[in-house]
Amino acid sequence: xxxxxxxxxxxFIGSHVVLELLHSGYEAIIVDNFYNxxxxxxxxxxxxxxxGSHFSVVEADICxxxxxxxxxxxxxxxxxxxxxxxxxxxxxxxKPLEYYKNNLLGTIVLCEVMKKYDVTRLIFSSxxxxxxxxxxxxxxxxxxxxxxxxxxxxxxxMNEQILRDVAxxxxxxxxxxxxxxxxxxxxxxxxxxxxxxxxPNNIAPIITQAAIGKLPYIAVTGNDYDTPDGTGVRDYIHIxxxxxxxxxxxxxxxxxxxxxxxNLGTGHGTSVLELIHGFEKAVGHTIPxxxxxxxxxxxxxxxxxxxxxxxxxxxxxxxHTAEEMCADAWRWQSQNPEGYK
Ligand code: WQD
Numbered sequence: 001x002x003x004x005x006x007x008x009x010x011x012f013i014g015s016h017v018v019l020e021l022l023h024s025g026y027e028a029i030i031v032d033n034f035y036n037x038x039x040x041x042x043x044x045x046x047x048x049x050x051x052g053s054h055f056s057v058v059e060a061d062i063c064x065x066x067x068x069x070x071x072x073x074x075x076x077x078x079x080x081x082x083x084x085x086x087x088x089x090x091x092x093x094x095k096p097l098e099y100y101k102n103n104l105l106g107t108i109v110l111c112e113v114m115k116k117y118d119v120t121r122l123i124f125s126s127x128x129x130x131x132x133x134x135x136x137x138x139x140x141x142x143x144x145x146x147x148x149x150x151x152x153x154x155x156x157x158m159n160e161q162i163l164r165d166v167a168x169x170x171x172x173x174x175x176x177x178x179x180x181x182x183x184x185x186x187x188x189x190x191x192x193x194x195x196x197x198x199x200p201n202n203i204a205p206i207i208t209q210a211a212i213g214k215l216p217y218i219a220v221t222g223n224d225y226d227t228p229d230g231t232g233v234r235d236y237i238h239i240x241x242x243x244x245x246x247x248x249x250x251x252x253x254x255x256x257x258x259x260x261x262x263n264l265g266t267g268h269g270t271s272v273l274e275l276i277h278g279f280e281k282a283v284g285h286t287i288p289x290x291x292x293x294x295x296x297x298x299x300x301x302x303x304x305x306x307x308x309x310x311x312x313x314x315x316x317x318x319x320h321t322a323e324e325m326c327a328d329a330w331r332w333q334s335q336n337p338e339g340y341k
Contacts, residue, residue, distance in 0.1 A: 001054075003027045004250070005077045005119075007062050007110065008084030010037035012194045013125060013180070013242065015045060016187060017081055020243035022053035026250075029075055031068075032084065033061040036197060038340035044191045062106040065113070072117040079121035079253055081246055082110060085155065088201050089129075089297075092152035103155035104162070111166050120170070121253040123246060126160055126177045126261070128235070128302055129153035137269075138305040141179070141261045149297035160261065167259045174253045181235035181265035181304055183242045185325040186332035193332030194239075195339030204236075204325075207276055208333035211283045218287060220272050222294035227301055231272035235265035235303035238320035238328070248313035265304035266318040275326070282326040 004021055008014045009030030015037075018028045030042075042057050049055065060067035062084050085103040086092065092099040107124075114122065131139055132147030148154045160177050167173040184204035186193030199215075200206045209215045223230040245264045252260075270278075280286050310317050320328075 001025065001027045002078035003029060003075055005029050005031060005071070005075070005080045007031050007080065007082045007106070008125075010034060010039075010041050010057070011083060013183060013239070014081075014083040015041050015192050016239045016243040017083065017246045018045060018055055019048055019187065019192075020240075020247050022049050022055060024247045027053075028055040029071075029077070030055060030057045031060050031062060031071060032057070034059060036086070038195065040340040041192060044340075048187065048189055048191055062110055063102065065109050068109055068113045069116070072113045072119070077117075077119045079123065079250055080110065080114060080119060081123045081125075082107065083125040085125070087152060089150050089152050090201060092150050092155070096151040099151045099155055104158055107159045107162055111162070115170065120173045121250075122163065122173070123176045123178055123249050123253070124159060124163055126179045127153065127156045128179050128181045128263070128265070128304065130157045130160060130179060131302070133299050134302055137301060138267060138303055139263065140305050141263060141308050164259050172257060174257045175259040176249045176253060177259065177261040178245065178249060179261060179263050180242060181237055181263065181302070183239045184236050185238040185240065185320065185328040187240070188328060188331075190328075190331035190335040193329065193336065195336070203272060203275065204329050205333070207279045207287060208329055210289070211279065211287045211330065212333060212337050214337065216288065218276060218289040219292040220276075220289055221292055222298060223291045225300035227271055229271050229273045232298060233269040233271050233301040233303065235268065236270050236275065236322065236325055237265050237318050238325045241266075241318035241320050245309060245313065245316055248309075248316040251314065252312050260312065262309050262312060263304040263306055264309060265306050267304060267306050269301055269303035270322060275322075278322050278326040279330060281323070282330040
């Protein structure tokens with residue numbers, strides 16, 4: 001059975017990727033320092049894993065060279081899916097050095113230990129944020145990158161460059177830079193989902209926390225953008241589709257070398273008001289909301305064409321609807337008002 005290391009595998013993205021790996025016949029090893037995730041998620045994953053599947057967890061920081069060397073000495077990894085990293089945009093503006101140190105050093109230590117143990121397949125959790133403000137829409141992978149508006153985005157962009165240079169120097173490596181658009185939703189069981197610590201940064205947990213009364217209302221940040229209803233437009237993709245995209249990318253790694261950047265999105269733009277409306281249908285009542293000022297650095301519209309993913313990953317495409325994204329996110333939030341606590 002092929003063994004896949006998932007760094008940050010106890011996080012929102014990582015945990016859904018782990019489940020998809022198990023359903024697809026892989027063995028998964030999670031390495032996570034639980035800085036931004038809860039050990040309870042491991043209990044939930046054990047309750048959800050397919051019969052006969054196997055995963056294990058190592059609590060460690062990927063910046064810890066000794067711990068990572070021990071991990072690679074113990075396991076013969078077929079590939080690595082690298083999700084570990086700080087990811088709060090606003091926090092990155094306030095704490096740039098922490099973001100650059102953690103997100104870049106983590107990738108460098110991981111690549112060093114992969115090289116030492118001759119592990120040559122890597123999927124990197126990148127982000128649409130590397131595109132900066134769109135020059136055109138929909139965004140394809142040839143769109144210029146850079147012009148990021150925050151240190152978090154720059155760490156994604158810099159990590160992509162590091163990985164391109166590593167793959168150039170090691171031609172047997174195969175690297176996929178998966179550029180996530182806006183992952184939302186949750187596993188259909190409602191047992192795992194997005195559990196941001198403290199006040200959420202992203203719109204979906206903000207909406208669901210306002211729906212259960214944990215937040216007094218949704219502050220719709222900006223309604224004067226050049227969009228159909230004046231609110232921000234994004235490409236929301238169900239976390240289950242994002243997870244299946246990772247498994248499809250793994251298959252591609254087995255037969256190719258070099259580096260490919262690939263968008264993971266639906267190709268459809270949804271406004272904040274449309275998203276809120278979708279959640280109100282799932283919740284069954286209106287959710288308090290107020291218009292407020294734009295967030296600094298926010299852009300009006302950002303959505304992709306997922307044609308390259310469809311072409312490279314054996315016909316992959318996102319299949320879950322916006323209604324499912326809202327219903328599944330709501331099921332998770334309503335069943336877990338305090339997240340994993
Ligand atoms: C979506 C829309 C806001 C909060 C960022 C990162 C990306 C990825 C996802 C980490 C926008 C509006 C938001 C609020 C609002 N990174 N909004 N009220 O900014 O597209 O992307 O998060 O996981 O790399 O760049 O996502 O969910 O923060 O915002 O109206 O309180 O919701 O203006 O239009 P974003 P988001």
